[in-house]
Amino acid sequence: MTTMLTLENLTVELGPKDARRQVVRGVSLNLQAGRIQGLAGESGSGKTVTAMAVLGLLPASARVTGSARLGEVDLTSLRPRELNRIRGRRVAMVFQDPSASLHPQITIGAQLTDHLRHHLGLKRKAAQRQAMELLARVKVPHPQEALSRFPHQFSGGQRQRIAIAIALACDPEVLLADEPTTALDVTVQAGILHLLRELVDERDLAVLLVTHDLGVMSAVADDVAVMRDGRVVESGTRAQMFTDPQHPYTRQLLEAMPDAQESEVL
């Protein structure tokens, strides 16, 4: 097992100088290649902020301490230019709502190829060919035509598939997925999770899957960490977490979860 990304004592403070508050308090996690690390918790527990902090996507006023190491580099201490060489290329991100995270006025093709061309220096033709292959891989129908279409011409599920294709375009080592199925219909969710699992196995990706939905967690995560008030209160493998939860808060969450067994069928 290779560790791809290590969060150590990651702490984030948000807000203006006179009203700072700690949102993430010393989170430590290991992301392994080929495994999905779930990060669960209620909204406001700091799980999304943790993911954003890794890629430096928080507002400029945010203060991040601790480290997020990718191999030998600490992402939190990089200058913007250096960070840009890693964003999208070695660490990519999928957002919650694909209808908000895809630019409504730009074609799918352009959104898929601009970082391909920037990071890998591909010519336009080559980038488009690769984009088409990616779309085919994430099972977007008619990839050729899809390139010249706009986000609003696709269904929600297809849009999230496209967003995943964009994230995986430069073949990153680590994927941060922030509630990737929350905005989708339940019927579509399973398909996206299935795709995610396939891609992880196929590309040996290390994934941080942020979600409040324990059903999603039990369906695809290999390891699970539970966050509350900015801290990780419990972490372990999926099996440990769902059969033998230690922390009372985890038990509480599990009890509140409807039909955990059912979603495991996936």
Added chain:
Amino acid sequence: MVAPTRAARNRTSGSALPRYLLRRLGTSIVLLIGVTLVTFVLTALVPGDPIAAALGEGAIQNEATVQAYRERYGMDRSLPERYLLYLLALLQGDLGTSIRTSRPVMEELSTALPATVEVAFGAIVVSLAVALVLGTIAAYRSGKLADQVVRVVSLVGLSVPTFWLAIMVYRLFFMQLGWAPGSGRLSPALNPPPRVTGLYLIDFAIDGDPVGFIDAAAHLALPVLVLSLFTIGLLTRFIRTSVLEVLSTDYIRAARAKGLPARRVIVGYLLRGASLPILTMVGIAFGALLSGTVLVEAVFAWPGLGTYAYYAAINLDLPAVMGVGLVVGVVYVVINLIVDLLYGVLDPRVRLG
């Protein structure tokens, strides 16, 4: 950049956009008829006596002269009759004859309008370029010193009386420093270019006359500078707000997460995302410029719409006043149509329904 424009060309036909534009055109025509009606009523009800204004105190004593004059300009008919006659003539492109100069109003407006459009367009280009930079900086530095500086600059820009600024820059750059040429559209020694568009810069370029082109550009410089300042103030505040709104969207975060350099995020994603409200505001600013030129044209002796409207107004030259009203209404409608068209180009959701 290339892909959407090509797609736009392919898809505009047979989509919802033409129908939408047709409907807009319909309401525009109603609006224009409204404009003619308002100008007509306004000029018909004026307490001022246009006949006295035109003939002078001496001639007005002469019954026969007044009668002939009334018949010549159709003033012996009833108001509705006169309005209908005006509309009928209008359909044939006839705006009547100016009382002040005895020349067809249409002909005079066709030289005055391009002069004003040239200045207004130049000012829009300059101020949009400046405002995009200032507004984006202010949005990025929201709440910081740079934001406050930009805010004060744009508020001051909105506070300067343009006619006064025009005199000041004229004094400074023409009379004292001699950097800029004097008033008018061209130096007296030069002849206007053969008329194609009426816009001197374009016509000189078509004619292949570099001397005339440079001279015309130099004459444009000061009026454009003066008019830009106000428009920069107007646009900067607005662009700041629009950019600030787009900055907090997920698609900007996603673009940054892709590792694109800041400049590409700003130009390719951020400004494109803010382009629709900015476009609307540019349309409004262009209308404001057409209006604002009146005061600036007076200072630079610029033979444009503003100068023409001014002389038409003080001489109570009714056909000319109505002509100006109509032309300005048409320009307003055309600007709105262009803005609508560009909406379709910039936003596939409008274009593709």
Added chain:
Amino acid sequence: MSTSASRVSRAAEARVSRRSRRRLPAAWRSPLAVIGLVIAAVWFLAAILAPWIAPYDPLAQSLPRLTPPGEASIMGTDALGRDVFSRLLHGARVTIPLAGMLVACAMVLGTVIGAVAGYVGGWVDEVLGRLTDLFMAFPTVILAMVIAASLGPSLYNAVLAGIVVTWPMYARVTRSLVLSLRSQNYVIASRLLGYSPWRSLGTDILPNMLGPVLVLASLEVGTAILLLTGLSFLGLGAQPPTAEWGSMISGAMQNIDSWWLGVFPGLAILTVVMAFNFIGDSLRDVLDPLSSAERQGAGAAAPPASAQDEGADPVSALTSEISEQEAPR
């Protein structure tokens, strides 16, 4: 844990963070309002005290002609031997009150028309809306010029022209405010309680509109001053020998070598307009609903919470259901 609940709390998070982001600039912004207030206060004082502090009669042609600023007259004299400084002070007495009058009249006219259009709706709204569009299609300065010229050049006619060209803006803003207020629970509640529709217009809607409309008006004072001085500059406003800033600048054009004739009245206009713009802009920050109403049309302006509590309580459960079904158009 339901998805929709998490979205709601996310939205709440976003709102909190946006509000706290705004707090920082607020500290920066107040100096602007203070500067604006100080400049405006100085000009108000100058306008009131002009007869006492002006060194000369603004109309008296008693001094040597076209003398540059010096000991006798600190801003020089004009082509007729009048003291520029004295004329400047008296000019404040002309322009500032007239601009205030213009804005007040346009505001009342526009607000009434917009409120009626938004509140009555139907064909009344349609007709008034078209009328507003029509007046907005004319460029303000050109229309004002035509009106001022046809009524005959005078300051009062210039004010009248200014009212005619500026009321539509108030009408538009008011209409969209009324549309959004009309669908608020407490307004619907008062209808359900059997009060007449006009009562809620007076007690609920008008008071809540006041803030945004006043902000707009304060921003418009500057525009009104620019319009009035501009018309006077063209000879369509103040007539000689009135001491008025726009016509002073117009006089400076005839003696363009005497720089002091133009510079000082221009600076006077600039500072007064700037003061009002600073004040109005700072007010806009405090009363944000206006800018959001302008941006998004109806449905954006939020009334103060206190007003909301008053009316809605007794039938809140009922009305919230109704307002969902009869949402604004």
